Amino acid sequence: MSTKKIIQVDEKVPGKLLVPLSLQHTFAMFGASVLVPIIFGIDPSIVLLMNGISTLLFILITKGKAPAYLGSSFAFIGPTSIIIANQGFQYAQGAFVVLGIIGCLLALFVRRVGTKWIDVVLPPAAMGAVVALIGLELAGNTVQGGSIGANLMTDTAASQDFIVFFITLGVAILGSVLFKGFLSTIPILISIVVGYLSAIAFGMVDFTPVLETSLFTMPHFQWAKFDLNAILTMLPVLLVLTSEHIGHQVVTSNVIGRDLMKEPGLHRSLFADYFASALSGLIGGVPTTTYGENIGVMAITRVYSVRVIAGAAIFSICMAFVGPLAALISTIPGNVIGGVTFLLYGMIGTSGLRLLVESKVDYSKSKNLILTSIVFVAGLSGLTVNFAGIELKGMILASVVGIILSVAFYLFDKAGWMNESAEE
Template sequence: MSDLEVSSNTVIKVDVQEKVPLLKAIPLSLQHLFAMFGASVLVPILFKIDPTTVLFFNGIGTLFYAFITKGKIPAYLGSSFAYLAPSFLLMSQGYDFQTIQSGFFVSGLAFALVATIIYFTGTKWINKLFPPAAMGAIVTIIGLELAPTAADMAGFAVGGSNNPEVTNMTWVIISMVTLVTVILCNVLLRGFLKIIPILIGVVVGYITAYFMGEVNFEAVQKANLFVVPAIKLAKFDTTVIMSILPATFVVIAEHIGHLKVTSSIVGRDLAQDPGLHRSLLGDGLSTAFSGLFGSVPTTTYGENIGVMALTKVYSVYVICGAGILSILLGFSGTLSALIINIPTPVVGGISLLLFGTIATSGLRTFIEDQVDFSKSRNLILTSIIFIIGLSGITVAIGPVSLSGMGLATMVAIILSLLFMLFDKLGIMNEPQ
């Protein structure tokens, strides 16, 4: 009997390479698409480029990533936020998006170069740079630093861009109805319905938003049924490339953190099999391809990791299904407009739970790797990373600003290197 056919109180789990029947794979793929949609589409909107083109390349990148990683890592590649700051600075200086694409392309190649280095040198040095005491904290920060974003989208007044001044009670009601629906589906439903709580939550939230006057179908009615993704070749510029390149290392750190979370969720070390080098290579080549032909850089998505943690459906076939749907949306103006039309508070209600599951996955690292906080190095690493990552401190390095998880990762690397040096010199006052 397939895991999807279990209807008792047994915990439903669909493993990474387990195939799922088509009629059940479609709704499972749809909820992954809904989970990443708000954030992934926001990036092209900020860049003032066509979201359907970005959706098309996100889908292509997801399928390519699955191929490079031999179908062993369930990961959706969505639009990356890490490149916004240097890109906006360049745009303020008069550079157009096609020229900025050259920076994305070279950044993807830099990803591939790091992947090649790891292939020849192995991952032991990565484990030393990011011991469990550091990685657990970094992964937790990935979820916690997104908390204000989720609260903002849910309608609460937390100083965000959607509703910066006062609590929007209409949005709060919609987001809470969505969140409660997902929670109740998760703890009360059984069988197949138990593993599509997010999809059910989106539908219920969408209907609630419609009756509360927060849905306008005018854009859907005006959209063309069929569109062609806008392909625009990058224009190369050295200044642009050098300005955007440093952001690569922030995304690499984020990627490693996401892979660690995914490994914890699926119960196997994906950095060893199929290998961190394959994961970085897949993401890097996807970013290079997207940048070369008119889209934005790609990255693994915490929202989709949250979906897997919540539903215990890890099938790469489901993720690839989301990638295929994303490609189809790239050709359908009507369908794209319909999904882009999902009200912000609906996404906010779901995100309140998804981002929390990412943070919890980081805390699991401390337990599963038996991190000993009686050792000073572990206590210091975790404490400093938490405070730096959640303090709001921003450090500017040229056109690149580091904050949150990115800055915490850089601090973790520096501290780990310092402790390694002290170990080599034999001056540490406690064993490793």
């Protein structure tokens, strides 16, 4: 057993640790969270503000028992792009609000019926694979380029790109297993700092955005507008976001060793997630979701305190108003972020495998073998299905396929049609 100290969800964190631990979570979420408003062509400051406020609301609604950072959701990109092209972003905001309200009603329904239905729609053989895919489908982002990863797979990748990437990854790995005491709680932050300094040494950092930005900025607020067609275009995301939320709560439960589905309860965390999305959409932001990157940070550091998550939320709010802060973080090269997420995404994937092991899934049974196999292939094959204006692919497609198969197998079993039932 590891002797590294665990700081549990409700434990206080020493003052000297709070700032660096919170900064780790801020760095982990920043790249992905600001990428969404960049795609939509809106002000990233309003998104950073609402990410911070949404996270604090989530902590409050879940009674401080569910550590989670709420960042910008990628599940909405497809339908939102369609609505922006046809009507404008404000009508997408209205769809966010309505979807959030429907999600809150769903949470109240879950409170009444409980969570036993989850074992029917996503039994362990499917859930473990879905949780693993949360990390595994993101793995390519660490080396294939883009705003949140490295550019090691491009023709223009130079030797220094690989050097910075491996320096960052190496420090993250070695720090996680070798650092002791205070340093053992911040290996991710240290790896980012070392990687960033390496990038500066290679001349890969441009400080122009920091020098040109205003000292104080004001996020761009705008009210949502509502249209039935926009709302109908957005509705299918309800299934996607709910599946993603359940998966994140399951993997977080595994990481911290507490069943968040029971306490504070899926209904509370689901309500908090959707309420935050509705509020964000109402005043100009984008929908939020619990972030896998921050789950990965908790898995590595074994620090689960909601006070640390709250600290990261406060940093996010500050960045919305203090221009140089956000600009400075935005100068961190993709190779550095890629080096860190290379480890973080792998930790999330491993949590899914851990779920399969701890649930003692019996793979001598055909239904379990098929569920895990099909879910993995659906998520990793690159297959894309277009449905009602949204793209189903990766973990989302795998979740939908897993739910359909699980429910079908359950009904077959109840009807006595399964050959394994007949043999028993």
